[in-house]
Amino acid sequence: MPRRLVPADPLQVAEALRRWRAGDASRADLKLLVKHHLALLQEKAPGASVEVRVPPYAAVQVVPGVRHTRGTPPAVVETDADTFLRLATGEARWGDPDAQVSASGERTDLSPYLPLR
Template identity: 65%
Template sequence: MARRLVPADRSEVEAALAADPKGRAEWKLLTKHYMALLEEKAPGHSVEVRVPPYAAVQVIPGVKHTRGTPPAVVETDAATWVALARGEMTWAEAEASGKVSASGQRADLEPWLPLA
């Protein structure tokens, strides 16, 4: 797993959001920023949250995962992740629409969302 992510500078986040993210650079910045906020809000290693190709983090207290596929995995695309993190989409809406895949115990991120 990569080193801990660091939230982006507020002005960078605002600029990326104002650009109505269209490019890879904006999605990468926003994805990593909100993943860093999730790491801060829900520290732990029991759930792996993946937003390919930009970032993956292990969060939420519980059994630490060290090898192979974690027992709990959440995966989504960058646009859905940013919408969830900003409160523009609920966890239930994302699951019902198939925009998020969540498996395993503790894979429900609703208690930690939104992040901003």
């Protein structure tokens, strides 16, 4: 069974968010922020019917429903780190035309779970 992600230290998150908003985020900052927010998404939307991918940093299975265990998941959401962080922090909304999100399958509308607070 894959290891669940764990939210990061709040001070580290605050500092990495500050650098990200200033446009100075390092690859390590993006990794910390993506994994932190994906961990929060796992808490807010427990389940395994949708795989959320933010390459190259992490992927998690979330949303209640039919559990996916092998092969290509029937429901996938994939986006880049910047878009995911804008959605997670509320700086963008699910369905915004400029949000670069690929979503296919049932239950891939994450608007009930985003932003993460």
